[in-house]
Amino acid sequence: MSRNAVSLEAKNLTKTYHRGSEEIAAVRDVSLSINKGDFVSFIGPSGSGKTTLVHLLGCLDNPTSGELVLGGRQIFSGNGKQLSERTLTGIRRDVFGYIFQNFYLIPTLTVIENVMLPFTFYRKPGAGKDVMGLLKLLGIDHRRDHLPGRISGGEMQRVAIARSLVNSPEILFADEPTGNLDTKRSAEIVQILKDLSKDSGLTVIMVSHNLELASQADRQFEMRDGGISERL
Amino acid sequence: MRRGMLPFYTAVAVFFLIMRLSSGPAWGAVGCDLNDPARDVKRLFPGSTGFKTVEIELRNLGGTSVAARVEAKLRDKLHGLYETINVPYTVYIIYANKKKIGYIHGVNQKGRYGGISIFLALDLNQRIKTFYIQKMTGQYAGKFRDAKFGSQFVGLTLDDFEQYDVISGKTTGKVSRIRNPAPEAAQEFKYILRGTKKNLLFVNEFLTLSPDLSLKKKEPAK
Amino acid sequence: MITKFQVAYKNLLRKKIRSLLTLIGIALSAWVLVSLLGFNHGFETALDRDIDNMGFQMMLMSKGCPYEAATMMLKGGTGLKYMPESIGDAVRKEPGVEQITPMLMQAVFDPNKGESGGIAAYVGVEPQSFGAMKTFLKFRQGGWFKQADSYEAVMGYEAAELEQREVGDVILIPEKNVEFKVVGILSRTGTQDDGTIFVPLRTLQKIFGKNNKLTTIGIKVSKDADSSRIETKLYELPDVQVVSLAQVKQTIMSLVSTAKVLVLSIAIIAIIIAMVGVINTILMSVHERFQEIGIMKTIGAMPGDIFQLIWIETLLLCATGGVLGIVLALVLSRVTELVIRNVLPYSPKGGLVLIDLNLILFTLGAVSVIGLLSGLYPAWQAGRIRPLEAIRSGVDG
Numbered sequence: 001m002s003r004n005a006v007s008l009e010a011k012n013l014t015k016t017y018h019r020g021s022e023e024i025a026a027v028r029d030v031s032l033s034i035n036k037g038d039f040v041s042f043i044g045p046s047g048s049g050k051t052t053l054v055h056l057l058g059c060l061d062n063p064t065s066g067e068l069v070l071g072g073r074q075i076f077s078g079n080g081k082q083l084s085e086r087t088l089t090g091i092r093r094d095v096f097g098y099i100f101q102n103f104y105l106i107p108t109l110t111v112i113e114n115v116m117l118p119f120t121f122y123r124k125p126g127a128g129k130d131v132m133g134l135l136k137l138l139g140i141d142h143r144r145d146h147l148p149g150r151i152s153g154g155e156m157q158r159v160a161i162a163r164s165l166v167n168s169p170e171i172l173f174a175d176e177p178t179g180n181l182d183t184k185r186s187a188e189i190v191q192i193l194k195d196l197s198k199d200s201g202l203t204v205i206m207v208s209h210n211l212e213l214a215s216q217a218d219r220q221f222e223m224r225d226g227g228i229s230e231r232l
Numbered sequence: 233m234r235r236g237m238l239p240f241y242t243a244v245a246v247f248f249l250i251m252r253l254s255s256g257p258a259w260g261a262v263g264c265d266l267n268d269p270a271r272d273v274k275r276l277f278p279g280s281t282g283f284k285t286v287e288i289e290l291r292n293l294g295g296t297s298v299a300a301r302v303e304a305k306l307r308d309k310l311h312g313l314y315e316t317i318n319v320p321y322t323v324y325i326i327y328a329n330k331k332k333i334g335y336i337h338g339v340n341q342k343g344r345y346g347g348i349s350i351f352l353a354l355d356l357n358q359r360i361k362t363f364y365i366q367k368m369t370g371q372y373a374g375k376f377r378d379a380k381f382g383s384q385f386v387g388l389t390l391d392d393f394e395q396y397d398v399i400s401g402k403t404t405g406k407v408s409r410i411r412n413p414a415p416e417a418a419q420e421f422k423y424i425l426r427g428t429k430k431n432l433l434f435v436n437e438f439l440t441l442s443p444d445l446s447l448k449k450k451e452p453a454k
Numbered sequence: 455m456i457t458k459f460q461v462a463y464k465n466l467l468r469k470k471i472r473s474l475l476t477l478i479g480i481a482l483s484a485w486v487l488v489s490l491l492g493f494n495h496g497f498e499t500a501l502d503r504d505i506d507n508m509g510f511q512m513m514l515m516s517k518g519c520p521y522e523a524a525t526m527m528l529k530g531g532t533g534l535k536y537m538p539e540s541i542g543d544a545v546r547k548e549p550g551v552e553q554i555t556p557m558l559m560q561a562v563f564d565p566n567k568g569e570s571g572g573i574a575a576y577v578g579v580e581p582q583s584f585g586a587m588k589t590f591l592k593f594r595q596g597g598w599f600k601q602a603d604s605y606e607a608v609m610g611y612e613a614a615e616l617e618q619r620e621v622g623d624v625i626l627i628p629e630k631n632v633e634f635k636v637v638g639i640l641s642r643t644g645t646q647d648d649g650t651i652f653v654p655l656r657t658l659q660k661i662f663g664k665n666n667k668l669t670t671i672g673i674k675v676s677k678d679a680d681s682s683r684i685e686t687k688l689y690e691l692p693d694v695q696v697v698s699l700a701q702v703k704q705t706i707m708s709l710v711s712t713a714k715v716l717v718l719s720i721a722i723i724a725i726i727i728a729m730v731g732v733i734n735t736i737l738m739s740v741h742e743r744f745q746e747i748g749i750m751k752t753i754g755a756m757p758g759d760i761f762q763l764i765w766i767e768t769l770l771l772c773a774t775g776g777v778l779g780i781v782l783a784l785v786l787s788r789v790t791e792l793v794i795r796n797v798l799p800y801s802p803k804g805g806l807v808l809i810d811l812n813l814i815l816f817t818l819g820a821v822s823v824i825g826l827l828s829g830l831y832p833a834w835q836a837g838r839i840r841p842l843e844a845i846r847s848g849v850d851g
Contacts, residue, residue, distance in 0.1 A: 085757060089755070346617035
C-alpha cells in the first residue's frame with residue numbers, strides 16, 4: 001500500500017439547513033483530498049461548519065449535494081440521493097472507526113467487553129486477531145476487567161480508541177477527542193493518533209479547537225463560514 | 233415508571249379486597265381448633281385483647297419422644313387411629329395490649345359416642361382459667377358442658393392431675409373433689425378427665441421445648 | 455465475545471430497583487393468570503370427579519327448587535320433601551334404567567356441637583344397592599352393614615376422625631337417643647361421602663317415623679340409554695323433580711363463571727397494566743441510553759441489531775417475571791384454593807387449582823408474547839436512533 005494512495009476525496013460537498021424560510025449553508029462547496037496514512041486536523045470556531053463537514057466525511061450524514069469517494073468507492077455521487085441509515089451503517093462499519101469527546105463507553109461492560117462490543121454486531125473478515133496486543137499498545141491491558149467507572153478519563157479514551165480499531169478501519173475519525181482531558185492526557189492521546197497514522201498507515205481525521213494539538217497533524221484545514229482552506 | 237405501576241398495585245389490592253369481603257365461613261375442619269376463634273377467645277379468656285395462632289406438629293418437635301413422655305406421664309398409651317403423631321395441635325397465645333397473658337389449647341378425646349373437644353384457657357403458669365367442652369355427643373353432654381361443671385377445673389394445674397389415673401379414675405387431692413354431674417356416665421367423666429390431663433401434658437411439653445412457641449428449637453436427634 | 459443477550463442482561467442490572475419492580479408487576483400478573491386458568495381447569499376436573507363419584511347420573515327428588523336440591527344434595531343436605539318408596543318401582547320399570555338405590559336423608563339439631571349447636575345429618579341407604587352403585591368406596595376398617603334394619607353405621611373418613619370413631623365404637627343420634635354400632639369406616643374419597651354417616655334405610659325410617667318415605671332415589675342409567683328421554687319420562691311421575699348431574703354441573707359452572715368473569719377481568723387489567731409498566735420501563739431505559747445506542751450504531755450496529763437488543767431486554771424481563779409468577783402460583787396454589795373455596799357458594803373437594811405442564815408452557819408463551827408485543831414500540835424507537843443525533847445531543851452540539 002503506497003503512502004500516497006488517495007483515501008478520501010470530496011468534491012463540492014454542500015450541506016444546507018433550513019431555519020424557517022432562511023437557508024443556511026453549513027458546508028459550502030468543499031473539495032479536498034486526503035491520502036492514506038495522513039493525519040489531518042480540522043480547526044475553526046464554533047459555527048464554522050467543521051463538525052458538519054466532518055460528519056459528512058465520516059458518513060454520519062447525507063450531503064445536500066456533492067460527491068464523496070472513499071478508498072475508490074463512490075459513496076455520494078452528487079445527485080443528491082439520500083442514503084438510508086442502513087446503507088450508511090454498512091459503509092461506516094467497513095471503513096471508519098470513531099472516537100468522541102464523550103467516550104461513550106457502556107458502563108455495564110468491562111474494558112475488554114467494551115472493546116469487543118463491535119464484534120457483537122459485525123466482524124470484518126480477519127479483524128480483531130490480537131485484541132490483547134491492541135490493549136497493550138494503548139497501555140490499558142492491565143485494565144481489561146475494570147468497569148469504565150473505575151478508570152481515568154485518559155484511559156477511557158484509550159479504551160474508546162481500542163474499540164474503534166478492533167474492526168481494522170481505514171480511517172479513524174476523532175471528534176474533539178481531547179475535549180474532556182487535561183493538557184498532559186490530551187498530548188498523550190494526540191501522540192497515540194499520530195503514531196497510529198505513522199506506524200500502521202491509518203488515516204486519522206481529527207476535529208479540534210485546540211490549535212496547539214491540531215498543529216501536530218500532518219495537514220491542517222481551517223473552516224470558516226462553511227468554506228475550507230488548508231494551512232500550509 | 234412508578235407512575236405506571238401504581239394502578240397495577242391498586243388492582244391487586246382490590247382483587248384481594250374482593251376475595252376477603254366475599255369469604256364466608258369455611259367448612260368445618262377436622263382437628264381441634266376453636267370454631268370461631270375471635271369470639272371464643274374473648275369469652276374463654278376475659279381481659280384478652282388479641283391472640284396469635286400457632287400450629288404445632290409433633291414430628292417437628294421430635295415427634296415420638298414427645299409422645300413417649302406424654303404417654304409416660306399419662307400412664308396410658310396414646311392409641312387408636314386418632315392419637316397419632318400426625319395430629320396437628322393448635323395453641324392460641326393470648327395477649328392483653330401486646331403483653332402475653334396466657335394460652336388456649338384444645339385436644340380431642342375419644343368419648344363414648346364421639347369425639348370430645350376439650351379446651352383449656354391457661355394463664356402463664358399453666359393454671360386453668362376456663363374449662364370448655366366445645367363438642368360432645370351423648371345424653372349427658374349438656375351436663376358436662378354446663379359452666380357449673382367446668383368451674384370445678386378453675387385453678388387446677390398439671391401438678392394436681394399428676395396423681396390422676398386415667399384408667400381407674402382413682403386420684404387424690406384437688407382432682408378428687410371434682411364432682412361428676414352425671415353419675416350414670418362414669419366412663420364419660422373419666423374420658424373428660426383423661427382429655428384434660430392429656431391437654432395439660434401437651435401444652436406443658438410444647439412450652440418446655442419452646443417457651444415462646446416459636447418452635448424453632450428442635451430436639452437433638454438421638 | 456460478548457453476545458447481545460449479555461449486553462441486554464447486564465443493562466437490566468444497571469437499574470436494579472426499576473427492573474425488580476417491573477419484574478414483580480409481571481410476576482404478579484402471571485401469577486393471577488396461571489392461578490385463574492389452573493382454577494378453570496381444576497374446578498371442572500374436580501367437579502367431574504365429584505359427579506362421577508356419586509355413582510349415578512340422575513337423582514329423583516320430591517318437587518322443590520332445583521338449585522336448592524342441587525346444593526343440598528352436594529352438601530349432603532336435609533329438610534327435603536318426601537316421596538313414597540313405591541315410586542322406585544315405577545322408576546325401575548323404565549327402560550334404560552340399570553339400577554336404582556333409595557335414600558333417606560335426616561338431620562337433627564345437636565345443641566352440644568359447638569357454642570351455638572350444630573346439625574348432625576344421617577343418610578339411610580340400602581347396603582346392597584348403594585354399595586353396588588358406589589363400588590369405588592373402599593373401607594379403611596370393617597364393611598357395609600348387612601341388614602337394612604340393623605342399628606349399625608358406616609362413617610366417612612372425616613366424620614369418623616371428627617368423632618374419633620373406630621369399628622366397634624358406638625354413635626348416638628342426639629334427640630332420638632338411639633345408639634348405632636360403627637361397623638365400617640370408609641377411606642378418604644375426597645368427596646362429600648367423607649363427612650357422611652350412613653345407616654340402614656329401614657332403621658332410619660323407623661327412628662324418624664318416615665316409614666316408606668324417601669328423599670332421594672339415585673338412578674344409574676345404562677351406558678347406551680338416552681338419558682334425556684329417561685329424564686322426560688321420569689318427569690311424568692307425580693310430584694317429583696329429576697336432577698340429572700349434567701344439569702347440576704351446568705348450574706354450578708354457571709354460578710362459578712360469574713366469579714370467574716370478575717377475576718378474569720382483573721387479571722386482564724393486571725396484565726395490561728404490567729404491559730404498560732414494561733413498555734414504560736424499556737422506553738425510559740432507551741431514552742436514557744440515547745447516546746449509547748447512537749454510539750453502538752457508529753461501531754457497526756444495524757437498526758435491526760438495536761431492535762433485537764431492546765427486544766431481548768423486554769423478553770428477558772417478561773420471561774423471568776413469568777417464571778417467577780408460575781413459581782408463585784405453584785407455591786401458593788393451596789392458598790388460592792382456600793380463597794376460592796371461600797368465595798364460591800359450592801366447590802368440589804380435592805384440588806381446585808390444577809397447574810400442569812401445558813398450562814405452564816401456555817403461560818410462559820403468553821407472557822413472552824406479551825413481552826414481545828410490549829417491546830415492539832421501544833425497540834422500534836431505539837432502532838431508529840441516528841448516531842448523528844446522539845452525538846449532537848452530546849456536549850459540544
